[in-house]
Amino acid sequence: MTVFCIVLALCGLLCLAQSARARPKLGARADVQNSLNVSTCPGYKLGSLKQTVHGVTAQLHLAGSACNAFGEDIANLTLQVTYETETRLHVNIFDTAEQQFTLPPAFFDRPSPPSSTSPSVLNTSALQFNYISSPFAFWITRRSDPSAPPIFDTRVGSLPPTPIAPFLNASDNRTAFDGFNLVFEDQYLQLTSALPYDANIYGLGEVVSSSGFRRSVTQNGTLQTLWARDDADPLDENIYGSHSVYLEHRFDTASNKSQSHGVFLSNSAGSDIMLATPPSSNTSFIQYRLLGGTLDLYFFSGPDPNSVIEQYGQVVGLPAWQPSWGFGFHLCRWGYTNLSVVQEQVEKMREANIPLEVMWNDIDLYHSYRDFTSDPGSFPGDEMRAFIRDLASKGQHYIPILDAATGHTANATDIYDPFTRGTDLDVFLKNPDNSTYIGQVWPGYTVFPDWFAPNAEQWWTEALTNWSTGGVEFSGLWLDMNEISSFCLGSCGTAPGADLSNTSVPVTLPGDPDSLVVDYPEGYNSTISGTSGNITVNGTLTYGAGANATNVGGLAKRSILFKRGLGAAEESDVNLNAPPYAIHNGFGALAEHTLATNATHHGGYVELDTHNFYGYMEERATNLALRQIHPGQRPFLISRSTFPGTGKWSGHWLGDNTSKWSYLLYSISGVLQFQLFQIPMVGADTCGFMDNTDEELCNRWMQLAAFTPFYRNHNQRGALSQEPYRWDSVANASRTAIAVRYSMLPYWYTLFANASTLGTPPVRALFFEFPDEPELFSVDRQFMIGSAILVTPVLTPNVSTVDGLFPGRGAVTWRDWYTHEAINSTSSGAVSLSAPLGHIPVHIRSGSAILLHSKPGYTTSESAQSPYSLLVSLSQDGSAFGTAYLDDGTTLPTDDTPVKNSTLQFHAAGKSVSIAKRGDYNAPQDLAQVTVLGVAERPTRVTVGGKSVARQDWVYTAAVQRLQLSGLAVSLNEGGTISWR
Ligand SMILES: *[C@@H]1O[C@H](CO)[C@@H](O)[C@H](O)[C@H]1NC(C)=O
Ligand SMILES: *[C@@H]1O[C@H](CO)[C@@H](O)[C@H](O)[C@H]1NC(C)=O
Numbered sequence: 001m002t003v004f005c006i007v008l009a010l011c012g013l014l015c016l017a018q019s020a021r022a023r024p025k026l027g028a029r030a031d032v033q034n035s036l037n038v039s040t041c042p043g044y045k046l047g048s049l050k051q052t053v054h055g056v057t058a059q060l061h062l063a064g065s066a067c068n069a070f071g072e073d074i075a076n077l078t079l080q081v082t083y084e085t086e087t088r089l090h091v092n093i094f095d096t097a098e099q100q101f102t103l104p105p106a107f108f109d110r111p112s113p114p115s116s117t118s119p120s121v122l123n124t125s126a127l128q129f130n131y132i133s134s135p136f137a138f139w140i141t142r143r144s145d146p147s148a149p150p151i152f153d154t155r156v157g158s159l160p161p162t163p164i165a166p167f168l169n170a171s172d173n174r175t176a177f178d179g180f181n182l183v184f185e186d187q188y189l190q191l192t193s194a195l196p197y198d199a200n201i202y203g204l205g206e207v208v209s210s211s212g213f214r215r216s217v218t219q220n221g222t223l224q225t226l227w228a229r230d231d232a233d234p235l236d237e238n239i240y241g242s243h244s245v246y247l248e249h250r251f252d253t254a255s256n257k258s259q260s261h262g263v264f265l266s267n268s269a270g271s272d273i274m275l276a277t278p279p280s281s282n283t284s285f286i287q288y289r290l291l292g293g294t295l296d297l298y299f300f301s302g303p304d305p306n307s308v309i310e311q312y313g314q315v316v317g318l319p320a321w322q323p324s325w326g327f328g329f330h331l332c333r334w335g336y337t338n339l340s341v342v343q344e345q346v347e348k349m350r351e352a353n354i355p356l357e358v359m360w361n362d363i364d365l366y367h368s369y370r371d372f373t374s375d376p377g378s379f380p381g382d383e384m385r386a387f388i389r390d391l392a393s394k395g396q397h398y399i400p401i402l403d404a405a406t407g408h409t410a411n412a413t414d415i416y417d418p419f420t421r422g423t424d425l426d427v428f429l430k431n432p433d434n435s436t437y438i439g440q441v442w443p444g445y446t447v448f449p450d451w452f453a454p455n456a457e458q459w460w461t462e463a464l465t466n467w468s469t470g471g472v473e474f475s476g477l478w479l480d481m482n483e484i485s486s487f488c489l490g491s492c493g494t495a496p497g498a499d500l501s502n503t504s505v506p507v508t509l510p511g512d513p514d515s516l517v518v519d520y521p522e523g524y525n526s527t528i529s530g531t532s533g534n535i536t537v538n539g540t541l542t543y544g545a546g547a548n549a550t551n552v553g554g555l556a557k558r559s560i561l562f563k564r565g566l567g568a569a570e571e572s573d574v575n576l577n578a579p580p581y582a583i584h585n586g587f588g589a590l591a592e593h594t595l596a597t598n599a600t601h602h603g604g605y606v607e608l609d610t611h612n613f614y615g616y617m618e619e620r621a622t623n624l625a626l627r628q629i630h631p632g633q634r635p636f637l638i639s640r641s642t643f644p645g646t647g648k649w650s651g652h653w654l655g656d657n658t659s660k661w662s663y664l665l666y667s668i669s670g671v672l673q674f675q676l677f678q679i680p681m682v683g684a685d686t687c688g689f690m691d692n693t694d695e696e697l698c699n700r701w702m703q704l705a706a707f708t709p710f711y712r713n714h715n716q717r718g719a720l721s722q723e724p725y726r727w728d729s730v731a732n733a734s735r736t737a738i739a740v741r742y743s744m745l746p747y748w749y750t751l752f753a754n755a756s757t758l759g760t761p762p763v764r765a766l767f768f769e770f771p772d773e774p775e776l777f778s779v780d781r782q783f784m785i786g787s788a789i790l791v792t793p794v795l796t797p798n799v800s801t802v803d804g805l806f807p808g809r810g811a812v813t814w815r816d817w818y819t820h821e822a823i824n825s826t827s828s829g830a831v832s833l834s835a836p837l838g839h840i841p842v843h844i845r846s847g848s849a850i851l852l853h854s855k856p857g858y859t860t861s862e863s864a865q866s867p868y869s870l871l872v873s874l875s876q877d878g879s880a881f882g883t884a885y886l887d888d889g890t891t892l893p894t895d896d897t898p899v900k901n902s903t904l905q906f907h908a909a910g911k912s913v914s915i916a917k918r919g920d921y922n923a924p925q926d927l928a929q930v931t932v933l934g935v936a937e938r939p940t941r942v943t944v945g946g947k948s949v950a951r952q953d954w955v956y957t958a959a960v961q962r963l964q965l966s967g968l969a970v971s972l973n974e975g976g977t978i979s980w981r
């Protein structure tokens, strides 16, 4: 037995350490018999089960004649079940011959399987694997309650084909469940699990979901397609990123307790994931339909939402350490046509005293829209250098855009070194015949970096270094168009007759005379209010007719997705390189607006298999390049296309949104979604990107986004200017919100340190913190920062109040950030809050203690030069707790050299607050102020470290139960105690 186990364990190691497989053959095969549904697929029979130290392995054999529904059935599969940790169970079903594509381990580090000598959790782990042999099906239960409905249950093979309410229209046959058996073909995999009726499901994306953060399972269900796609944030369609992970939250009405678990399918194939409930059924389902790869599943036991997300982070990698300046305010727009205009923004922001941390440029910067350039006429290199150094001298930073495609030279006299050098180093994607793949993006014809090419990282690092030394001394980079976007179909530049000398932009640009930007936010009437976007006249708000708060928030779903039919390979007009099952890609054909799926990478990988992680590969390469360009410093990256693991290399912005109130609302779900995806540095284009914004929307948005991790105002070419100084009311609102943000920087920084070390999400849905309160499960109009701060933004025009829920059922006291007044809420009902324009309600949870900068400055570094202030909100029993993580804010910790750091702990109990420090980093500032909320009686004596505080240095305000100490100089390095009697 022992010998046997070792052999098996070895095999397990070998199997997992193997390099990824490239597709053995390209194109469709004539011998594939497409049947029109999968209900005849026979499923699998399990045999040769072997118990191992850490789980089981078995063989699965096709249980009947192949159905060859959308490819060829694979006869023999291997099942490998590994109890990896107490909270993580890994179920991997792969083709025994190992011909299917899997993620290349050289680029993705997944946790190693436990070694044969490491302690087994087989009999103690929270989750258990159960199976039946024929037809093979499995289900996952909690060891603590094996008879409860399983958390995942594939025993649905016996169900007949089941119609479900159509997602799109009745003639789209692919939206019915037409079979439930396990299907494992070379070009089609299908796995179905039963869910509780109307389960609470979060995740699966990237998506701008009409149902919000909680996905729709009943009604019309959810059809989440995963195929990275450059489209401007359409509703309910596949967009830039591909994340096949979800969190399910289950509430037990008998015990009034909840438990969460997570399911991650590690697979990069284009897919449809369906959540639905058949008519009059009391069971809901999730069905995965994949265009290839293997069924590599991870289950996380939670049992609460934050721990599910942490456990997912342990598999895909924890988020990158962010430099502290990354939390400052960023300003960008497409349409800053020259350096003077950019300089003017920096000056105007300073004149208006609105903090500006990082100035950005879009593609206006480039010469001929080419990467790694700045236009010699409008952005000369030496002037760029002087401009950026001037910013740096004031503690400010500069970030340029970096497009994924590389311009192709027009002719022999056209000098563009990145292209020539890349050609010499052989780093560009190929056609199947080994010629260079040539598509079209902003610079006209382009080539595309192949991140699998051995020299790609070297070439990319060189090009970035040259760009920086040429004057564009960036602090970080903005990765765009990396889905990867291409404007023509296929390798158009390789086609006979392609005119490579044509370097004009192949599309019309917004703002051009034939493409004017004329739309405004809901409720704005430009015939009444004019075209300026102004809403205030002489200090009061004036509305055009139609400004009606109630009709905002519902953007029409696109009526219909483009479709190729069922079994597309049978159709005459279909590219043979397209797989037989047609996923619901919003653009229809897979190659539309991106590369052909037969584009070929080094090592024989094809775009079909790797498409969804093109962005990931670029993020990884760019992060590694920045480590060389700025040695020892934390790279700062914001990228559009993301994949599981991106958070390790980059942050994300929510893409090309629209200046609409509905998108202000969706931005909250977007930020929450990316907390689950372990890419916590995320935010939306503030004030909206497409269309014109207006004064009121921009005002509310500048305030909301100040409470999201990545805070950037970005605008489209040709739209009304929307820098925060453009309207007085927006300038005021921005100054107010940024001051709150900058005073909270030590808190944000602590939350991100917890994300980078533990995977804990910095921004949280309310139910993450209050998991047993079902009225919170759908809340996505409010959110929490960490466990201590609750934000209740206004999301509609023409209102001066907003309703919010205040969780805790009366056991928590919520105190207003600005006035410290307690909310009077003992029930689970909504509370109406005053929220005039320029005010965003923010509340502090009782029982928390957070470290703040006492004087928010113009930049994050200026803010950090002020002494600290401590805010303590006592719970009803007089206790509170909080921590603060401190380090230098820029040094990149590595496995070999952790950065010097310390963690402060604040404990309140029995009328005193104690401060303790652990770690070797010296707090750069003293503690000058302490505010304690919830002090019920006026103290007679206040002491710090046992010594009385002079009477003029403390104030008690009975109306809000507040004790405020100022003028202190408490060294946080020594710790101490503040008491009152
Ligand atoms: C599948 O496995 C069976 C039993 O081990 C074997 O006889 C058969 O040749 C295999 N089929 C393929 C296609 O590998
Ligand atoms: C698809 O559905 C339509 C309408 O229900 C039906 O007429 C058609 O036969 C179906 N097609 C297939 C291939 O099942």
Ligand SMILES: *[C@@H]1O[C@H](CO)[C@@H](O)[C@H](O)[C@H]1NC(C)=O
Pocket: 166, 167, 168, 219, 220
């Ligand atoms: C479901 O789809 C139908 C048909 O498209 C539509 O009329 C209905 O409004 C949808 N229901 C919901 C709740 O979205």
